[in-house]
Amino acid sequence: MAKIRLDKYLADMQIGTRSAVKEYIRKGRVRVNEAVVKSPEQKIDTETDTVLYDDKPVGYHTYEYFMLNKPQGVVSATQDTKEKTVTELITEKNRKDLFPVGRLDKDTEGLLLITNDGALSHELLSPKKHVDKTYFAEVMGKIGQAEVVKFKEGLVIDTEFTALPAVLEVLSFDEAKNTSRIRVTIHEGKFHQVKRMFEAVGSEVLYLKRLSMGTLVLDESLAPGAYRRLTEQEIQMLKETRNIKKNGSRFSADFKERYEKEGLGAV
Numbered sequence: 001m002a003k004i005r006l007d008k009y010l011a012d013m014q015i016g017t018r019s020a021v022k023e024y025i026r027k028g029r030v031r032v033n034e035a036v037v038k039s040p041e042q043k044i045d046t047e048t049d050t051v052l053y054d055d056k057p058v059g060y061h062t063y064e065y066f067m068l069n070k071p072q073g074v075v076s077a078t079q080d081t082k083e084k085t086v087t088e089l090i091t092e093k094n095r096k097d098l099f100p101v102g103r104l105d106k107d108t109e110g111l112l113l114i115t116n117d118g119a120l121s122h123e124l125l126s127p128k129k130h131v132d133k134t135y136f137a138e139v140m141g142k143i144g145q146a147e148v149v150k151f152k153e154g155l156v157i158d159t160e161f162t163a164l165p166a167v168l169e170v171l172s173f174d175e176a177k178n179t180s181r182i183r184v185t186i187h188e189g190k191f192h193q194v195k196r197m198f199e200a201v202g203s204e205v206l207y208l209k210r211l212s213m214g215t216l217v218l219d220e221s222l223a224p225g226a227y228r229r230l231t232e233q234e235i236q237m238l239k240e241t242r243n244i245k246k247n248g249s250r251f252s253a254d255f256k257e258r259y260e261k262e263g264l265g266a267v
Contacts, residue, residue, distance in 0.1 A: 006030065007040035011053060013058050014096050029054055061094040065235050067216065068100075071224035076112065077102035090114055090227055101125065102213075104188055109168040110135070110210035112219040113238075114227070120239060124214060130164065130187040131214045138207040139198050143170050143180040147201045149182065157196050164188050166197070179206065214238055 002014075010021040022040040024030060030037055031052045044051060046060040047117065068086060068233065070076070076084040078099050086100050101113040101121045115121065125132050150166035167185040174181075180203075186193060195205045211218050215237040219228060230238075 003043035003045050005040065005061055006032065006037060006042045006044050006051070009044045009046065009060060010053065010058065012096070013060060013094055014184050015053055015058060024053065025209070031055075037239070043139050059094075063117045064093060064095050064098065064115060065117065065230040065238075066090050066093070066098070066227050067219060067222070067234075068112045068114050068227040069218060069222040070104050070109055070112040072107050072109055073251050074225075075106050076100045086112055087114060089225055096214075104210060105192065105195075107209070108208045108210065109210075109224055111213055111216065113213065113216060113230075124238070125189065125190060132187055132212070133189060133210060134183065134185040134212040134216075135194055136181070136183050136211055137194065137198070138208045139182060140182050140204040140206060141178060141180065141202065142173050143168070143182055143201075147203075150201060151197065155197050155200055157200050161190060161195065161196075163190070163197055182241065213238075 006025060007018055007021050009018065010019045015021050016024065021030075025040045026038050028036050028038060032042065033050050044060075046062070051058045051060075068089060070086055073084070074089065075085055077083075077085045078087050078117045079085060083106070087098050090098060095116050097116045098114050099116065099121070101115060101124055104110065104112055113124070124127060125250070148170065151163075151166045154165045155163045157163055164187045166187065169183045171181040171183060173179075184194060184197075186197075190196070194208060198205050216230075216234060222228065
């Protein structure tokens with residue numbers, strides 16, 4: 001990796017603002033390879049140099065990857081003057097430039113990838129990639145084979161948008177509540193897409209939760225609002241998404257079986 005300025009190094013690792021870390025450096029609070037450095041402009045090799053601030057090591061992290069189980073009531077943004085954002089939920093982080101990959105509506109729960117890897121985000125969100133996104137939903141009315149076929153053929157949403165073919169699975173029907181529990185896998189990510197698709201077949205989404213995106217599947221142990229770092233395997237599999245066939249769901253068979261067995265009780 002190319003060398004970067006010492007003040008940028010420290011600011012990236014959230015030691016302080018760029019102006020604040022310059023002051024820390026000039027006051028002799030920063031050492032590089034055991035030597036006090038008072039020049040903010042000094043170049044640092046992020047892979048070989050050892051940086052200490054107030055005698056505490058400051059490691060450099062180029063990219064960070066977090067799996068968040070987004071709760072309802074939080075917006076998918078990096079900052080908002082009125083609402084709490086998903087990045088505010090990530091408290092144990094090294095980078096200050098994290099952002100959500102895509103967005104979930106304020107009232108939607110589930111899997112959201114938080115990172116600062118712009119290249120990976122582009123791969124996952126590019127319309128040309130058709131990365132699978134699987135959701136669980138509770139919707140109004142009885143959803144049957146007719147709706148399954150319409151989703152499979154490519155649902156006409158309005159005069160300007162026809163959705164790509166999607167996989168709709170009906171899990172159960174509650175006659176007393178007149179609601180259906182479904183799982184749907186789409187291959188694009190238009191505005192309010194899942195909600196609009198069910199409106200197009202005369203239904204309404206009452207509850208929506210994203211279960212997976214590409215190869216990344218929501219960790220069932222994460223409560224709403226909880227998060228964890230991605231494993232190296234999860235990161236590598238996501239980066240290989242571009243090489244995965246675009247047709248069919250990537251929703252793992254064992255995950256699918258487990259949810260069906262448990263009746264989606266954790267959702």
